[in-house]
Amino acid sequence: MHGILAWLIIGAIAGWLAGQFVKGSGFGLLVDIIVGIAGAFIGGWLTGVLGIHLGGGWIMSIITATLGAVVLLFLIRLVKRA
Numbered sequence: 001m002h003g004i005l006a007w008l009i010i011g012a013i014a015g016w017l018a019g020q021f022v023k024g025s026g027f028g029l030l031v032d033i034i035v036g037i038a039g040a041f042i043g044g045w046l047t048g049v050l051g052i053h054l055g056g057g058w059i060m061s062i063i064t065a066t067l068g069a070v071v072l073l074f075l076i077r078l079v080k081r082a
Helices: 004-022 029-050 058-081
Strands: none
Touching: 004 029, 004 058, 029 058
């Protein structure tokens, strides 16, 4: 379990990474943190639904949050185009 500071750091890193994968650039620190934290929830939910256990620790938390953030940004792009 991570504390609030860890959530912010993981969120910022995951949001920035997701921005690099999906859009090609970050969105600024605040939006990166929000996208990364939302991505952590989505990634945690998806790994639970799919029965995947990536392990604990900072690196796995960043990977899970980044995967969730990429899914979130992909869905947002689909909705914006529609």
